[in-house]
Amino acid sequence: MPVLDQNGTQVWRRRTGRESLQRWFGWLLGVAVFVYCWQIISASTTWFFVWDAPRIANDIWTRATPPRWEYITQLGRPIWDTLNIATLGTLISLCLAVPVAFLAARNTTPSALFIRPIALLIIVSTRSINSLIWALLLIAIIGPGVFAGVVAIAIRSIGFCAKLLYEAIEEIDQTQVEAITATGASRWQVMAYGIVPQILPAFAGIAVFRWDINIRESTVLGLVGAGGIGLQLSASLNVLAWPQVSLILIVILVAVVISEWVSAKVRGAII
Amino acid sequence: MLQLKKLTKTYKTGDQALKAIDLEVPKGQVLALIGPSGAGKSTMIRCINRLVEPSSGEVLLDGVDLARLGSGALRKARREMGMIFQEYALVERLTVMENVLSGRLGFVGFWRSFLRKYPQSDVDEAFRLLDRVGLLHMADKRADELSGGQRQRVGICRALIQNPKLLLVDEPTASLDPKTSRQIMRLITELCRERGLAAIINIHDVALAQMFVPRVVGLRFGEIVFDGPPNGLTPEKLTEIYGEEDWEATIEKVDDSDDIEAAE
Numbered sequence: 001m002p003v004l005d006q007n008g009t010q011v012w013r014r015r016t017g018r019e020s021l022q023r024w025f026g027w028l029l030g031v032a033v034f035v036y037c038w039q040i041i042s043a044s045t046t047w048f049f050v051w052d053a054p055r056i057a058n059d060i061w062t063r064a065t066p067p068r069w070e071y072i073t074q075l076g077r078p079i080w081d082t083l084n085i086a087t088l089g090t091l092i093s094l095c096l097a098v099p100v101a102f103l104a105a106r107n108t109t110p111s112a113l114f115i116r117p118i119a120l121l122i123i124v125s126t127r128s129i130n131s132l133i134w135a136l137l138l139i140a141i142i143g144p145g146v147f148a149g150v151v152a153i154a155i156r157s158i159g160f161c162a163k164l165l166y167e168a169i170e171e172i173d174q175t176q177v178e179a180i181t182a183t184g185a186s187r188w189q190v191m192a193y194g195i196v197p198q199i200l201p202a203f204a205g206i207a208v209f210r211w212d213i214n215i216r217e218s219t220v221l222g223l224v225g226a227g228g229i230g231l232q233l234s235a236s237l238n239v240l241a242w243p244q245v246s247l248i249l250i251v252i253l254v255a256v257v258i259s260e261w262v263s264a265k266v267r268g269a270i271i
Numbered sequence: 272m273l274q275l276k277k278l279t280k281t282y283k284t285g286d287q288a289l290k291a292i293d294l295e296v297p298k299g300q301v302l303a304l305i306g307p308s309g310a311g312k313s314t315m316i317r318c319i320n321r322l323v324e325p326s327s328g329e330v331l332l333d334g335v336d337l338a339r340l341g342s343g344a345l346r347k348a349r350r351e352m353g354m355i356f357q358e359y360a361l362v363e364r365l366t367v368m369e370n371v372l373s374g375r376l377g378f379v380g381f382w383r384s385f386l387r388k389y390p391q392s393d394v395d396e397a398f399r400l401l402d403r404v405g406l407l408h409m410a411d412k413r414a415d416e417l418s419g420g421q422r423q424r425v426g427i428c429r430a431l432i433q434n435p436k437l438l439l440v441d442e443p444t445a446s447l448d449p450k451t452s453r454q455i456m457r458l459i460t461e462l463c464r465e466r467g468l469a470a471i472i473n474i475h476d477v478a479l480a481q482m483f484v485p486r487v488v489g490l491r492f493g494e495i496v497f498d499g500p501p502n503g504l505t506p507e508k509l510t511e512i513y514g515e516e517d518w519e520a521t522i523e524k525v526d527d528s529d530d531i532e533a534a535e
Contacts, residue, residue: 173360173363175356175358175360176360176361176362176363178322178356178360179354179356179360179361179362179426179429180362180373180376181322181349182320182322182349182352182353182354182439183349183350183354183373183374183375183376183377183429183433184346184347184348184349184350184376184377184378184433185346185373185376185377185384186346186376186381188381189376189381189384189385192381192384192385193362193365193373193376193384194362197362197363197364197365198362198363198364200364201364
């Protein structure tokens with residue numbers, strides 16, 4: 001009872017005394033658990049390495065600077081591959097995600113009982129596995145190279161794009177669909193006139209958003225041998241060529257910033 | 272022309288929206304359907320073109336039972352019935368012209384409609400209709416740029432370009448101001464007269480219905496409790512349809528003379 005009666009005036013409090021006490025004990029318990037966990041972590045940490053970290057970091061920093069600028073001539077091709085992996089992968093995934101989204105959306109699925117669960121399973125399974133793991137699997141199946149990277153990115157993106165798209169489909173204004181149906185339009189015409197115009201802005205937004213994410217994801221795919229700039233990164237790391245590593249990191253950073261700028265521009269233009 | 276026989280709709284929740292409705296609409300008659308919210312007005316209209324599936328009964332359009340048609344035949348039958356909606360239900364991101372032409376979807380194939388390659392006769396008719404409702408200059412605007420009254424006019428064009436026998440009109444004025452409401456009602460009734468169209472107009476503005484239509488049907492809890500000319504709507508009848516209320520002000524003869532400039 002947050003309202004108390006004191007000498008005839010009604011005093012309002014956020015919580016009763018009992019509730020405040022419970023909350024206080026809750027916080028106490030939380031702090032106790034935190035302290036206990038801290039001790040366990042501390043006991044299993046080799047503190048020597050931690051105290052040593054600033055010195056090592058400084059050591060790597062001095063080795064890595066200045067970046068080996070002339071190495072940039074060898075990075076043009078890999079960064080181009082990375083961009084292609086991201087772009088092609090996104091395009092392929094969009095082609096596959098659109099039908100999956102229509103099958104998964106409650107208002108467009110042909111059968112909510114049989115087909116919708118399958119579509120949702122595709123979405124969940126492709127989404128839950130990281131593209132690096134997909135790449136590892138695909139390299140084993142189709143061999144190392146750019147193609148494995150493209151397929152890995154494509155598969156990983158299906159679930160993401162299809163999920164966002166089917167949510168957009170479920171949120172459309174149903175009366176517009178009704179109006180088109182009432183004219184005697186066929187199922188496909190209803191889709192083209194009643195549904196597609198309504199989800200087009202969402203679709204464009206999802207496409208550039210995923211492309212932007214995929215550029216970042218495809219930079220690391222080379223670490224497992226799926227092509228792109230990650231290949232150079234792992235090669236340079238293996239031979240401890242720190243000035244090359246720092247240059248690669250700068251190139252990746254620039255590529256990501258540019259892609260983010262492009263996708264922000266495109267989304268701004270649509271909305 | 273249109274005949275409903277024992278039309279019944281029971282929703283999955285068990286609500287009986289329509290209880291064995293019998294109704295006949297002759298060719299060219301405009302009819303207003305009044306009744307409180309939840310009386311089944313919208314359900315009845317939607318059962319006729321089967322946006323809502325009727326539970327039992329017959330919907331006879333020129334002798335054909337629409338309730339039993341397969342999906343292909345139903346599409347053909349829907350072309351005969353134009354529908355106008357409360358919130359206009361235009362496809363907001365398409366142009367006025369595309370919205371009007373979408374009324375022809377039942378007549379053109381998928382690829383033609385997808386590529387917007389409508390027959391010239393359809394395009395001519397679209398321009399003629401837009402001119403008739405005074406929106407010719409808006410043909411290239413996107414639907415979401417129009418005002419409420421303008422959108423409803425586009426909705427009317429979309430229904431009429433189907434060249435239907437029957438108009439199903441669901442609360443055409445509920446989202447419009449009083450003056451625009453009258454203009455839209457006048458436009459609909461005029462167009463019906465010009466083309467000899469029958470129409471069922473759901474409306475909850477009783478005065479507006481009395482002003483424009485020759486026949487009023489009152490619905491209450493899914494049953495017809497009144498069917499007759501507008502001046503037959505006495506306070507007792509309105510009480511039967513809507514429940515107890517002072518009805519004298521509502522059925523007072525509305526003076527229409529201040530509205531003449533709006534008629535053009």
